[in-house]
Amino acid sequence: MITVKVQREDFDIGAELAALSDGDTQVGGVASFTGLVRDMAGPHDGDAQSSMTLEHYPGMTEKQLAAIAEEAARRWPLSRLLIIHRYGKLLPGDRIVLVASASAHREAALQSCAFLIDWLKTKAPFWKLEDDGKAQNWVEAKESDDKATERWS
């Protein structure tokens, strides 16, 4: 069972992870990754307030996330899969993304979780606009993210 949510609102990690095994006693483990906004203002920037704004492509985003989750479900024996990704303006410490998978065994859960976040980073149509309190800057895609995705091909 795959759940994909693209939302402006925050989410409750504890409740979301608990839901991945609720009512299913065949689940032996739940693995997760949570992505957070780092503070981009330097230590000497005084009152500068940094933020990050996430833009996305409504419609295609949901399709891509579902396709990524379906690919994980093909590769590993998983009971449930969850992807939550936020958009809009976020502040340092805010949660951006949660990916989680539940399986009978830890290896499938841990590996599929790493796969989900690696694939999501290079395929899901989201873009980050950083604001360090002084200037705005579109985050550039990293070659290391492409390499992280390639290791799963």
Add this chain to the structure above:
Amino acid sequence: MKLLYFAWIRAKIGVGEEQVALPPNIANVGDLLDWLASRGDNYAGALKERKVVKVAVNQEYVGTDHPVKSGDEVALFPPVTGG
């Protein structure tokens, strides 16, 4: 055709979405990008580095030889940076 632009490509072009009437000689994505780039400095600037312009037709990633037609939804955007 419905055109959508995202992130800095949207910012450089100056609009996020527009409807265009496709000239008859546009057969694929490459033709479309060439034609768009000829529509003004803002388009030319946004599409200058072709290898960082990602294209989706009807919400699926495609290459420059993918065919396009008037009813399509075509999105242009830079490499994605979510997660």
